[in-house]
Every structure is written in structure tokens, then in C-alpha cells.
Amino acid sequence: MSKVLNKRNGIIAVLILSLLFPLAFSDNKYVLYIMTLAFIYIIAIYGMNILAGYTGQLSLAHAGFFAIGAYSVGVLTTKAGLNFWLALLLAVLITMGIGFALGIIALRTKEHFFAIYTLIAGYLIYLLIYKWEGLTGGVRGLIGIPIPNAIGPIEFSSSIAMYYLVLFFLLLSIFVTVRIVHSLTGRTYNAIRNSEELAQTLGINTKLNKLVSFVISVSFAGLAGGLYASLVRFIGPEIAGTTMVFTFLMYLIVGGIGTLTGPIIGTMLFVWLEQYLQSFQEHRMLIFGPILTLIVIFYPRGIVGAIQSLRGYFRTRKKESSKSYTTNSESTDMKSREV
Amino acid sequence: MLKLSDVTIKFGGFEALKNINLEVHEGELVVLLGANGAGKSTLFKTISGLNKMTSGDIQFNGNSISGAAPDRIVKTGIVQCAEGKKLFSEMSVQENLMMGGFVHRRKKAQLKQSLEETYDLFPILKEKKDDAAGSLSGGQQQMLAIGRALMAKPKLIMLDEPSIGLAPLIVEQMFCVIQSINRNGTTVLLAEQNANAALKIASRGYVIENGILVLQGNSKELFNNDDIRKAYIGA
């Protein structure tokens, strides 16, 4: 029981920290900006995690959907003159709509094929944005995306306000993810990840479930994209690019795919590491690249996975069997055979 | 011919094999009996070099083969027909058989002859020689796996539960085949749960339980041993 308390305390501590953070850095717009940007990425990565980590379908079109969200907000606010909030809502809906359409076709493929299919689909989204100048501004991008409209007395012109706005959506995303993961639906996704064939035999409509999971996943990306547009206020087609999706994936893997805290830890670590390594300029990739490869080799379940198995190791050493019918007991201690 | 001394294997904390001492002499057909998870396959894999020993020594024809790579072991003449068949499922039956002769790839004529011999042993394989191995039924695949192992012209062939999942008629044939392989001069080490049939063709046997060799003797003794009858013959 004390563990639950610990965990809860930990969560509360992190929450308070994130709420108080801007006060400590209230005059450092750079730190706030990077933090806000990181939060936006985390939202998108949670979406990726639901699909890749829990449902087992690696979609590499995620940056494309991020861009669709961003461009929806951009186009709707700058060209159609919509209110930001309405635009954001529509952006999420548009992303989901396109996700639904793509998902229906893409999910006919499996495994690597799905990954590469979506990679190419993402690239097509990129090309489309790049070429469709009339709507998207082409290579030049969209300029002059407005800040979110004030809600009553709350204005979003300051960095702090944007920080809290994004934090709110981040917490919402985490909340939704946690709820999904710890539900029958989450178990269903997990079953599909483990074995689609078996899930089918058990009466699970795998096609539908994968599709729903896909749509939910892209809705996170769309939301994150919309927020991104209003934070950076200038968007270009490169946000749909393959570099972006691999960056997301990298953060997710290093943090720990299929874990709840992985997206946060991976993103925070890498975003700040990249800022720190700026002083090495172009040569930083000489260090960064191998580090990434090594982490993947030696900590395949990411940082969170490494911590978990370390904890699991100590736990099993202490108590042989603690009977708690918990879900997703992620301990990997093998081969404890009853004799 | 094959001699295991004090072979021990650990997977993490779990001892899958404990101080195994086992011997197979030239020309023998030795059966290794044991329930599920007793460690039969682990033992075979160890001999084949697919598992790393924790301690102990394995000798073949007087030379230690402990720690040798699997391909070296095949070259020295120990070939295993593993559980789960491990076929090249998208290659044709014939290609699978030819790959079985990989270590003799330079001796074209010999390979050709082995192929014919194998087809004689399993006519069904000849019928299906151009079909993909993965499209065969379970029993046909088992035959292919044995055939492939024979293509390597082994001195010692290890068969891991060749009767698993086979129809009674086929099981019978299978045991006949094994017997004839042995009679043609190949030493056989056979892992089985089907003690009844196995002991009928074997000269000697070992019984393994939870990673420990608990019993050994010639097939008559084992066949008449009450514990064995209870556990493996079910009569």
C-alpha cells in the first residue's frame, strides 16, 4: 500500500512542480517557451503511445496529423477568421476525420507494412501541404496565426498564460490516456497488440478497435498541432516531415514505449539535452546519434522500463509473491515455475 | 561416442539441467524420456551448441565440443531435428532438403544421392518437392525435418519428439523410419514422451525429471519399471 501512496505523492509532487514552474521562471521566456513546446510534443506523443505502445500499431504518419491540426488552426484563423477555440475544436475534428479515412485503408496492412504505409502517407501529407500553396502557403508557410482569444478575463498574450493553457491540455491528455489504459478498452488494445488473431477468436472486433485507437491517437496529434500553431504562430510544411515523426518516436522509445510516464520523461530529457548540446553545434549529432542507438540497445524499454525492471527486481527479491490482481504487471521476472 | 559430464544449465536463477551425465555409444538408439518441461529440448539444444552451458563438458568421439558454435557441431556430425521443426517455410521441400546438406555443399554427387535416399524414405516428400515447406501439414513437415537432418549425413542424429501431433498411423511409420535410420548405421538419440513406442525400438534409455537424470537402463528394464509405466505409458 505504501507504494501506491508513494506513487500518488510522486504524481502530486510533479503536478505541483509543473504548476509552480512558471513562477520560478516568470521572466525567462526562453525556458517557458521550451517547456511549453515540450508539453505540446508530449501531448502528441501520448497519442502515438496509445496506438504504438498499447495497441501495437506503429504509425509514422503522426507528424502528418500533427501538421493537419496545426494547419487547420492556421488556415481557419488566418483565412477564415475563426475564433481560435472554434478553430482548435475543428482542427481536432478534422484530424480525426482524416485519421478515420486513412485508418480504414492503412489498417488493412500489418506490422512493418503498416509502419511504412503510414510513413509514406505522412510524407504525402507533407507533400500536399508543400504543394497546395493556395491553402497552406506552400513552402513559405502560414504567417500571422493569432494567439488564443481571451476567455473572459484570462488572456493568452503572455508566455505564462500559454504555458498554463498547454499544461491544461497536457493534463487532460494524460488523464484520458490513463483512463483508457486502465479500462476494458485498454485491455482490448493490449490484447490486439499481443496477438490480433487470438483477439479475434475472443470476439474482439480488431479492425474497429484498431481504427478507434488510431482515431484517438491522431486526435492527440491534432490537438498538439493546433496548440503548436498558436504558440509558434508561424507554421511551415516541415512540421509534417519525417524528421518530426522520428523525433516523436525517439522521445517515446527513450522514455519508454507502452508506459504512462515514458512520453514525459523521454521528451523532457531530450528536449533539454538538445538545448544543452547546442554548444556543440553541428557536431552534437556525433554524440547524440550513438547515445540514442546505445539507449535503444541497452534499455529497450526505455528509461521507464529500466526503472521498472530494476524496481521489479528488488520487489521480487523482497517478497516472493504478493497477491494483487493488478493489470499489466509489467515485471519481467521469468520462469518462476511451480514444482 | 557422445559423452556428457556434469552438464549444468541455468537460465537466470532457474536451473534447467543439473549435473547431467549421459553417454551414447556408436550405433545405439538411445531414448530420453521425460515429461513436459523436464529439460529434453534444453539438453538437445545444449549439445547442438544453441544453448550456453553453465558448467560441465561435452565430448564427441573423444573431443570436447563444449562451447563450439552450432555450425561447427553440425560439421562434426551431430545433427538435431528440433522440436517445432524449424523449416524454411517459404522454400520448397527440395530446397529445404538441399539446405540440410549445407555442410557438404561441395560434394554435389553425394548430395544428390542423399536426396534420392531421403525421397525413398519419405515418398510423400518427393510428391511435394516443389511445394513450399510451410504449406505442408504438420506430419509432412515433421518428415521433412527428419529428412533435412539426414541430408547432413550425421553420425549422431538427435530427434526431439518426432511423434508430437502425428496421427497414429504416421507415428508408427515414424518409429519404423527411426529404427531403419539406426539400422543403416546412424546413431540415434531420441527424446520422447511416448515411452511405449520409443522403448520398443530403443536399446537403452534415460529418464529426465525437472532437469535431473533420475533413471537409466536398457529398454526392457525401463519398460517394466512401475514408475515409468505409470508416468509415461499410462497403463
Next chain:
Amino acid sequence: MTFIKLEGLTKRFGGLTAVDEVDFEIEQGKITAIIGPNGAGKSTFFNLISGFHQPTSGSITFEGKDITKTPPHIVARLGIARTFQTTHLFDTSSVIDNIIVGYRLRTKSKLFDAILRTKREKREEKEAFERAIEVLDFVGLANLADSPVSTISQESKKRVAIALALATGPKVIFLDEPAAGINPGETEGLAELMKKIVDSGITVCTIEHKMQMIMGLADNIMVLNHGAKIAQGTPEEIQNNPTVIEAYLGGESSAEVI
């Protein structure tokens, strides 16, 4: 009304006819066994009924309903459960988590229930859990509930696979070689379990090569050879059927030999 009725069931893979014009009826509340040489088409036959393969021709009727083209997940919902020849489980989960998923098709909670954590979601989670414990008890594995599937024995896995099928609340359960690769003592236990399943009102249909077990267990046996049905009847009839002996059981032998 017949329980399960197959008419002219045929499945071809390219040039190969794996199941050939099979007419058959499965009786409710009985144990039906399918036997036949390797490659006779037994597993394929199961795949057809469970919706994994679409028959090339012929029809499948379940409780009067045509399910010939029904996809597997719907077939399962109608009450047809199955296991696979090579034991197939969610390897990275614990035993209980495996079984809980088995009950998923009887629950209705959707994504929104999950996010809003509705009453329905809570009730169904509890229900699924209780059901899983119940089923595990039934197959005699309650003590392994928390073990990761990857750590349990082969025989336990077979039982988990059956439990998983039972968790779906089936009317009939199809078992593909449940006793393959387990030793004689354990085989008996498995036979007991099958009896218990039938006694609880669930029809059993099994593929098996262990004749001794089948002859003592089955009410009705169908023999397939090269995809075609070559015989059907009670164990005695089958044992004495010359065609079967020739094609399958083997020359001078009878079931007791092995």
C-alpha cells in the same frame, strides 16, 4: 433444429483441396471428435467454422442461422469458441489478464465509458474479473492467476487456452489437439476437464491424435482423410471401420497400441 450443420463444406488453397465437400452435424451437449491423418484438413475445418477462412463453397449453419461468411469476432459472439493447435496466448500478460480479455465480448463498455469511467464500465470490469476467477477455478488454475503466462508449464498453458475460450461464454468449444505434447498422466486430467465442460452444458468438439483418450471420451467421431469425410460414428464403429483402419489407425494395430 440442428445445433451446427455443415453442408458441402469445401476449402481450396490454390490447387489443394484441404476440405472437400464435407457434410456433418454436430450435436449439442455431446463430445464430438475429429480425427484423421496429418494434413487431412482438420485444423482447416476448424478455421472454416470459426470464420478464419472463408469456405470456397458450402455452408455452415449454427442454431439455424447461416454463419458461412460471418467474420471470426462475430462467430465468437454467437457462442463458438476455439483454441489453436499451437497454444496461442497473450504471452506478456498474466494468466488472469488473459482470461479477462476473454470476457470482453460480453461487455459493452466503449471508449467513452473508459474515459468517463461510467457505471457500466465499473460494473463490467468487476463482472469480467469475477468471471475470469470463476473460469480459472473451473479449469483448476486459480493458484496461477497472477503468474505471467510465459512462466507456466505447457500443460497449464493448454488449460489457460481452454479457460480463455470458456471465458467467452460459448455454447460450443472447438479444441485443436489439446493433448498434443503433454504426457499421459496430464492427458487424463485434460479428458476429465473436457467431460466437465460438457457436463456444464457446453458442447465440445475436439481434434485429437491420442486415440486412447478419444475412444474413451467421444460420443461421436468424424474421420477426415485428404479433406474428405471418410467415416463418422461412435468410437466402436470407427475402430472397426476398415477404411479408417487403413487410412489412419494403421494395419494390424488397434487403438490400444499407442
Next chain:
Amino acid sequence: EDGEETKKDEGKAPVSTEGSKVEELTIGYTGPLSGPAAFYGEETLKGLRMAAEEINDSGGFEVDGQKYTINLATLDDKYLPNEAAANAKRLVQEQDTKFIYTPHSGGVYAMQVFNEMEDFIVMAYTSEPGVTETGNKMTVRIPPRYDRYIEPFTKYEMERFGKKIAFLPTATQYGKDWADSLRPVWEANGGEVVFDESIDFSKDTDFQTIMTNALAKNPDVLFIGGPSQPTALVLKQARDLGFEGGFIIMDQAKLDEIAAVLGGSYDLLEGVISTPPLVTSRYGGTEAFIEKYRSQNDKDPGSESGFHYISLYILVEAMKAAGTVDDTEKIMAAMDQGAKNLPENKEVYYIKGVDDDGGFLPLLRMAYIENGEIVQMGEEK
């Protein structure tokens, strides 16, 4: 005043005792220093570095009685707008800089979102007129506007080769803007655009396909451009396929570099019109600059380096004229004066002044190849 939001450096400015104490003034830079565009980023940075080193070696510069040396703070943005914005925030925050250079329009736009509020001047190296036309009061646009070349280019090529032109510029915004400006002028002069597509150097590996299609329309003139090296290949491809007409080359590519890629001679370039290479310019400071650049880099400088070089001098002059190093408004106002005060021995290019929007006004110079020789024309100092 927005300026109050960022820390004012009271602590930093000690009482100046007759210039005995030299202060450091940080100039920010964010540009592509890694990835596909890194080469370009480095070239721009080289010009800045050379100017900064010279200024520092000569003991710095004096504004309002205080001596300053220049500290260049550089960050890599991989050519990405959002990274440029993050870098800008960082430079403002951590280096307290008032001037940030960036050599790409995406970075400029991303910074323009907040540069007025956070009080720093964007030193934009992009010939895209848009960056100063949006009304941002704190942006300086360094290179010349491309639209001024269009009329003379058109006239020359039409007279020499004919009225049919095929467009195959690079598929960047810049290339497209060029094409959009050229098209109406070409047509207004009675010409015809027979082929109108673009080449994407970041995605295409072979230009033969598009060139075949373009030449199938029998053009007299080709409009091409982009980075020098691939542009050279495009040109060669056209010649390989038997094209004998003229070329209009966008100002991004450099004639001398193109010639170098094609083996050093201007033969294949017969009939090309473009901007003159820096190495053929002859202003007060050109020679010294080229010399120095060559000695440091073992090759010829391009115009990016040259423009960056003078722009830093002009910025310094503007600060001197404004009498302040941190009142951005005053410095912007003094920019024109700064250009005019540029010492002659630093004149790599001659800048007439800075217009009201913050755009540099260089002399309009052009070059064409006739009989294998570069011929220059245009405005004179």
C-alpha cells in the same frame, strides 16, 4: 514600454572611465548549421565572423563614449522556423542580445511574431520582400530585392535569344516568387512562357526527366536557379540535351561557382544572365575581403558572406550614429545613416542606404556571358 519586460543591464554597464573598460556586445545568430542547409548557414556565418574579428582586433568600436567588442552568439536551427524562434528566445534571454541574424525567411517570420514585443532587431538575410512589407518595424532586410533584376534580365535575353521561355527554378518559395515576378514581365514584353514547373533539389536526384520535357517545348531561354552546384548540373543537363539558348539564373546561384562546377570555363554558360559574382566586383573593400576570405577558406567567397560582412559594419555604424547600443528604435532609425557611414575600405558591396521598411538598397548590378567572358552592367556608384 515593452522594453521593461526584459532585464535592463544596469549592473552590466559600469561607469565608463574614459573608455578604459571595454564592454562586450552580443550579436545573435540562428541558422542552419547542421543538416542539408548547413553549407549555406556556414557561409553566412563566415561573413559575420570576419567582420566581428576585424572589429575586435581593432579594439572594438565606440558608442557614446563607451568601447565595445562584439561577441557572436550562434545557435543552430536546422533551417526550422520553430527552432529559430526558440533560439531567438534563448539568445534574448540568456545573452541579452538586441540583434539576431537569421538567413532564412521561415526563421524571420517566426521571430517577427515576438521581436517587437521582446525588443530585438531581426537581421534578415532573405531577398524575399515580404519580410519587411508586413509592417514589422524591427526587421532589417539585407540582400537586394530580386524583383529589380527582372526587367533588365528579360530585355537582354529576349533580344539575344527570343521570346519563348521555359521555367524550371528551384521549388523553394524564393524560386516561386521569382517565377511569379518574372512571368508577367516576360509576357508584358511580348514573350511566352512555354513550360512552367520547378525542380526540387531536396527531393529530386535526376533532372534529365524535367529537362527533356522542358526542351520538348522548344524554348529560347531557360529560367533556372537555386544553389550554385545543382543549378550548374541543370544547366549542363540542358546543354547535354542539345539546348543552345540563353539562361536567366536567379540571384541565389553564383556564376563563378557554376563555372567552377562545370570545369572552370564559362563556355557552357554562353548567354547566361545573372548577378555578378562577388569576386568580379570592384568596390573599396572587395579586394581585401576576397583576399582574406581566400586565405581563411581556400576558396572564393560568395555574396552571402559578403553581405553579412558589410551588414555587421553597417549595424555598428548605425549604433554609433544612434549613440546607443540598446535602444532598438533609435538604432533602426539610424540604419540608413549607418549604411551611408560605411567606411569605404569595408565596401564589399556598395549600399546606397536603407529604405523606410528596413531594406538595404544596394546598387543594381548584373552580369552576362558573351563570348565566354563575363560582362557587367547596371548602376554605378
Next chain:
Amino acid sequence: MELLLQQLFNGLTLGSVYILVAIGLTLVFGILHVPNFAHGALYLIGGYLTLMAMKGLGVHYFVAIIISMISVALIAILMERLVFNPLRNAPAIHDKIAAIGMVLFFDALVSLIWGNDYQRMITPYGDSVTIFGIATSYQRILVIVVAVVVVILLQLFLKKTMIGASIIAMAQNREGAFLVGINANAVAMMTFAISGALAAIAASISSPINLVFPAMGHIVILKAFVVVIIGGMGSVPGAIIGGLILGITESLGATYISNDYKDMIAFLLLIIIMTVRPKGLFAKGVY
């Protein structure tokens, strides 16, 4: 008509390069069941090494290609040993990320050693010729000839030699390969070596037409994936047909539809193919 011929030829040249890159990719996929996202890096290094051998050592173009092939093969072997082999049992996503780590590394390394500018590779075969009314250069003909020769040799190797067949065998069942006495590590290394050498050849014969620059790998790799998928992953004949389809679609698409949208045409083609045949045109079997 002449235009069509010319464009078919252009498509053939493009396709030849795609084929060489894609075969390496497809072979490695067959062995490790992993799409090697770092394959583009091998291509990149191959281009630079050839160029450097020609410039630095002053050797003949063909000698430079050989040097480059051998070196890249060695790098590929290292890649297999140090990265992919340890990751053999890791989930499929991991290889992709590990590969990206290597791409970042090699990109940075190349720009550190050779700089970021475009470089030209000048060969003895740059002259242009006209054959059957098709304007081309000897280098382009060389591209096609090399591709054809390499493909034939490779097919002979895979089909007619047991060593070659061992690659295919291992692709299908690693443990099975062990059991018949195939040294699986050796095969894995050999496959990577072949794949690296093919990437090096591809880069070396196409660079004289294009340029040598740090981003050259990125462009090709995505196309190679399209090729591999169109042809079915792991299938060598598939890669050949896929390469031709893509090359010709691109050149004809640019001619008769739109140059600006020709990439989209290629990728849409893939999307359509996969929609109809989720495992590519030539994916085998049902397993």
C-alpha cells in the same frame, strides 16, 4: 514518340539506381525482418568514399568504386555486429530508432569530414551521345549496364550457390539455419556486406549524374522503401520490378501529368498498391 522513348530511358536510369539501393534493403529485411532505415547512410558514405578515392588517391573511377564498395561493406558489417545483432530480439520499433541514431551520426560525420557543400564527381564517362534518337551520356548507359550486371550476378549467387541460398534460408528460419550448420552470424554479416556494397555502387554510379552532398541519402532511401514495398519486402525480383515501376512512373508522370506532383504520383501509386495488396505486389504466400 521520341519524347516517350526518351522518358522511358530516363525512367530506366532512375529505376536502375532505385533497384540497386532497394535490393540491399530488401535482402537485409529478409534476414532481420527489419527495414534498415540507416541504409541511406551507407549510400551516402559510398558516394563520398568513391569521390575521395578519386580525388585523394587519384585512382581510376572503377578502382575508386571497388575501394568504396569494400569500405562500405565493412561499415555495414560493423553496423550489423554492433547494432542490429544485439537488437535481434528487441521489438520491431527499436531497430528503426537505433538506425536513426546511426543516420544522425553518419550525417554529422560526413559533414564533419567532407563539409556540407555539394561536390561533383567527374568521371571519364560524362560525354553525351545520341542513340536511336535518345540523347544521353555514357554515364547513364553505364548506370543501366551496371544495374543489369549486378542483378544477374546476385541472382546467380542466391539461386545457384548454397552460400547464397543460405541467406534465403536464414531469412526464413534463423534457428533452422543453425541446425543445418549454417553459421548464422556469418550469413548476417555477409548480407549486410552485400547490401552495403550495393549501396556503394549505386551511389558511385549515380553521383556523376547528380552531385555528392550530405542529404543525398535521404532522398534515395524513401524511394527505395517505396520500391521495396511495391515489390514485396524480402523479394529480390520484387525489388527489380518495383524499381522499374517507380522509375518509369516518375519520368512518365512528370511528362504526362505534372512534374510538380510527380513524387505524389509515385507515393500515391504505392498507397494504391498497398491498399489493394497490403503486402505489396510480389509478397509471397499466406503465412
